[in-house]
Amino acid sequence: MIEHLRPTFALLGGLTVLTGLVYPLALTGIAQVALPGRANGSLVEVDGRVVGSQLIGQAFTGAKWFHGRPSATTAPDPKDPAATAEAPYDAARSAGSNLGPLSRRLVERVRADTEALKAEAGVATVPGDAVTTSASGLDPHISPAFARLQVKRIAAARGLAPETLEALIVAHTRGRDLGFLGEPRVNVLDLDLALARLDPS
CATH class of the missing domain: 1.20.5 (Single alpha-helices involved in coiled-coils or other helix-helix interfaces)
Known part of the structure; x- marks a missing residue:
């Protein structure tokens, strides 16, 4: 045997x-x-310090920065271990919201975000990625249209000409892969690093 x-x-x-x-x-x-x-995660360094990855989005806040799309990642609530709290772009908890198209909570959140962006930018419509989350909750890219939607706010906050920011967006827009795969997109981390170099304030 x-x-x-x-x-x-x-x-x-x-x-x-x-x-x-x-x-x-x-x-x-x-x-x-x-x-x-x-192979090492597409890490981005500034002055010898890792500031992020080109593959994972970050929660940029404040009027002076380009913002990424909403993120639905959550983490345990420190006040209530049985509940969860919002933790945008938490790479350890990559996930979508799992809310369906008929979810009242989702509809109300999207409607509120849409109205806020319309008022902020003075526009009648907003691009879909400005108010919807990605399946992973970690998407590092936004559409050029969403980037342009933020120009008015950033220009006012930094005292820059809108044309300068528009040119920055164009310079950092990546086209479709192989000319036909995917959609044109802008990496938010790259865009904000370029913005910081342009205007360190």
Whole structure:
């Protein structure tokens, strides 16, 4: 019996070493050589300090900054362990809101955000990504239309010409991949870092 099992265990051990150790280590080594930045999380450094990742959004606040799309990530409420509290862009808890299109809470939140943005920007409509969350809650990009919607607020807060901010958005807009995949988009972290370099105030 043992003679019959020995080849099985040898094969199991060999494949475990090959697929569980050799293969992952080889791929990790190739990635570190070929694409070290991406292999290590596409981290963004400023003056030797990591300020974020190009792959994960951040909760930028304040009138002087471009804001990302809403995030539905939550965390345990420190006041009530049985409940949850909003924790925008919490990468450890990536998730959507799970609220369906008939959810009153979702409809009211989207309506309130839409009206607030309309009043702030003085427009009649707002782009969808300005008031809806992504499935992960961590989307680092916004549409160029949403970025332009924020120009009036940022220009007033920083005392910059709107044309300057428009040019910044154009310079940081990434087109469709391969010319037809996805939609044009702007990485909010990149845009805000460029804004900080333009106007350090």
